[in-house]
Amino acid sequence: MPAMKKLALCLGLIGGLAIASSTIAQAADDPELIFKKNTVFHLLSPDAKLATYVIDDPQIDGVACYFTIPEQGGWTGWAGFATQRSETSIACRQVGPVKINAKFAQGVDIYEQRRSLFFKTMHIVRGCDPKRNVLVYMSYTDKLIDGSPQNSTSTVPLMPWGADAAPKCGDFLTP
Numbered sequence: 001m002p003a004m005k006k007l008a009l010c011l012g013l014i015g016g017l018a019i020a021s022s023t024i025a026q027a028a029d030d031p032e033l034i035f036k037k038n039t040v041f042h043l044l045s046p047d048a049k050l051a052t053y054v055i056d057d058p059q060i061d062g063v064a065c066y067f068t069i070p071e072q073g074g075w076t077g078w079a080g081f082a083t084q085r086s087e088t089s090i091a092c093r094q095v096g097p098v099k100i101n102a103k104f105a106q107g108v109d110i111y112e113q114r115r116s117l118f119f120k121t122m123h124i125v126r127g128c129d130p131k132r133n134v135l136v137y138m139s140y141t142d143k144l145i146d147g148s149p150q151n152s153t154s155t156v157p158l159m160p161w162g163a164d165a166a167p168k169c170g171d172f173l174t175p
Contacts, residue, residue, distance in 0.1 A: 031053035031054060031055040031067075031111070031113075032053060032054050032055070033051065033052075033053055034052045034053060034054055034066065035051075035052055036049045036050065036051045036052070036071070037049060037050050048070065048071065049070070049071045050068055050069070050070055050071070051068065051069055051070075051071050052066060052067070052068045053066070053067055053068075053069075054066045054067075055067075055110070055111050055124070057092075057110055057126065058110055058111075059100065059101050059102050059104060059110070059126075060098060060099070060100050060101065060126075060135070061096065061097070061098065061099040061101065062094055062095060062096035062097050062098040062099060062161065063092060063093070063094055063095065063098060063135065063156055064092065064093060064095045065090055065091070065092040065093075065110075065111075065124060065137055065154065066090070066091050066092070066093075067088060067089060067090045067091075067124065067139055067152075068088070068089045069087070069088055069113075069122060070087055087150050088122055088139040088140065088141065088150065088151065088152050089139070089152045090124065090137055090138070090139040090152045090153070090154045091154050092135070092137045092154040092155070092156050093156060094156050094157075094158070094159060094161070096161060097161035097162065097164040098158050098161065098164075098166060098167055099167065100167050100169065100171075100172045102172070103172050103173065103174045104126065104128075104172060104173065104174065105173070105174045106127040106128065106173065107125045107126075107127050107138075108125060108126055108127075109123050109124070109125055110124050110125065110126050110137075111123070111124040112124070120141055120142070121141065121142055122139065122140070122141045123139065123140055123141070123142065124137060124138070124139045125137070125138050125139075125140075128169035128170060128172070128173055129155075129169075130168070130169060130170025130173065131170075132157070133157065133158045133166065133168055133169055133170070134155050134156065134157045134158065134169070135155065135156040135158065135169055136153065136154075136155050137153065137154045137155070137156070138151055138152070138153045138154075139151060139152050139153075140152075
């Protein structure tokens, strides 16, 4: 087998395994899609879009985070080979009585999503402002070599819900 065919076969196998592993890893905790909006029209390939998703905080009942991320269009975006843009936006809200199920550290990841085959990941992290009893959420992307300053922050003041008193987030922080 000629060297070029061997190289092409190896690269195809590596790319296929990378896509399969990222799809499998993501499938367990996929966010719920709310809607997508086209931003760039492509005549013969998929359009670029902004996609809005929601996730429930996995450790805190009663808090949901909505985030919007760009999705690259074109054939490379469709095939999963495009490096996605770094911009993110986030808005988190109390959607029911809040129950904090476990202690947590400041800046702990509650969700992450690969934004390229190997080097870029979008994170949503949680913290607590104990003085004001407010949960603080930040979304950002990082890259293996150099990070991105693109980020967004949202806060959730913990309030009573019906007869349920609001927990104190500072009581659940680990030192």
